[in-house]
Amino acid sequence: MPSTPWITTPITAALVRGALDLERTPRGLLPHRLPAWARARNTDGQLAMAECQPSGVRLVLRTRATAVELDTLPTKRVHVGAPQRPDGQYDLLVDGRPAGRAVADGGNTVTIDMSTGRAEPGSGPVATLRFTGLPADDKTVEIWLPHNEMTELVALRTDAPVEPAAASGRRTWLHYGSSISHGSDAASPTTTWPALAAAHGGVELVNLGLAGSALLDPFVARTMRDTPADLISVKIGINLVNTDLMRLRAFAPAVDGFLDTLRDGHPTAPLLVVSPILCPMHEDTPGPTAFDFSQLAEGRLRFTAAGDPEERAGGKLTLGVIRDELERLVSRRSVDDPNLYHLDGRDLYGEEDHAELPLPDGLHPDAATHRRMGERFAAHAFASERAPFAEVRG
Known part of the structure; x- marks a missing residue:
């Protein structure tokens, strides 16, 4: 002492x-x-x-x-x-x-x-x-x-x-997402993928990764609208499948409404829409997500997809459906919003990554994958003059 x-x-x-x-x-x-x-x-x-x-x-x-x-x-x-x-x-x-x-x-x-x-x-x-x-x-x-x-x-x-400490003068990055953005299974608070990406990008992080709860709630959109930020990203999809919350008919309007609210408060800030990372059990199988009780009985925590692939015909959401809809929606909106961008989540963690670093519980990345995702997001969002979050865009 x-x-x-x-x-x-x-x-x-x-x-x-x-x-x-x-x-x-x-x-x-x-x-x-x-x-x-x-x-x-x-x-x-x-x-x-x-x-x-x-x-x-x-x-x-x-x-x-x-x-x-x-x-x-x-x-x-x-x-x-x-x-x-x-x-x-x-x-x-x-x-x-x-x-x-x-x-x-x-x-x-x-x-x-x-x-x-x-x-x-x-x-x-x-x-x-x-x-x-x-x-x-x-x-x-x-x-x-x-x-x-x-x-x-x-x-x-x-x-x-x-x-x-005096204000750093660095830009503020406001991020929204699921438990993966929250940091589930990361080694520590500075090694969640958003924290690592923020450190690489030299920005101040405000992390609204909300485990199990990235469900496009209007009050969260209003919170983000009213929060000072220079850069914004929203990572959408996995929790909507986990909870089996909505059907395809409601999904695109809900995303549009969420983005409209963000733009009410941040009309020109770079806004990056990120689709889900690879999660094999929900790529083509809808939710809900359930505990695998056979694994729990043996002391292991794993999840399983409880939906039926045939239910896609009735509008149930899968990660593949969500990725297609987000890409289409961003393409449509970006005609009138030049500061709106899209990132396929599989560029952060895809099939080759899964072969090397499988999701331990079937749903969440481990510490090594958080590091890889943070580095890849920073390379995509910050590293070049054409990147969505570049300080001076070419």
Whole structure:
């Protein structure tokens, strides 16, 4: 521990990036990725859980401190009858470079019975994370919160004064997507594919990857409309199949309405529509997606497609159908919207990638695939003067 006394700095919005709201709780502050008015319109427990898991949310501060302590109250999910996911990671960056990683012990729990869906809450103690041995010069320190674990911010202590970091001057990238964008099965919060792509592209990330919940909700579109952003992307498809939410007749109008709302607030920002990555079980078979209970019985978590390929004739959605519709829709809209772009998700993860790096549970990419997807997205979106997100387009 440092020889000088700890300095406690109140955690305020000035120190937090990537969140759209901070809720005052009895213990501290709970970051949210949807504002209160949007949360009030939501009735889905899956979305409520996803939006308060702080994917892309980080504390950013300037300090000469050599030691930093952060008290947090995590909420961990415990799945009965399935393999347990590892505890959420906290990533430390110093001047943009990895400088440490930690896990919060203790905290609250939600125990979920995979066979019934029943959830039981449990309470636990506040955890203290400690990062030491930091350089003593003036620097920018970032602590990225776990992308997959609800995290209340309780207290921040350092051995030197702290102040909010000045605005970076970098462009803000606002991204919307499913659990794959949320970061499911990524190794840590800075290694989700959107975080990696943002680092490669030199932009500030606001990640609205919402596990199981990229369902074209109008209140999410309005949230994005009202959120300052220079660059926008929407990755659409897999959750619509997972939930068997709509038929083909409703799909294109729903996407049009979502994009119309985005354009109400960001009329000329580069807007990239990304179709689903490869997921073999749903390429030609509709949803819903179900747990493979034969695998659960053996302690493995895998998913299966519960639809019937013949149901496509009745308008059920598959990933192939969605890709075709998105390409057609973007082609039609781009006639009047020169800043609208399309990316086939299979360019991020396709058949050759699946042969090398299969989806471990049939649905979600692993850590190595997140890295590959982040690099490929950055190469497509940022790397050339003709790229959709190039700073100066040729």
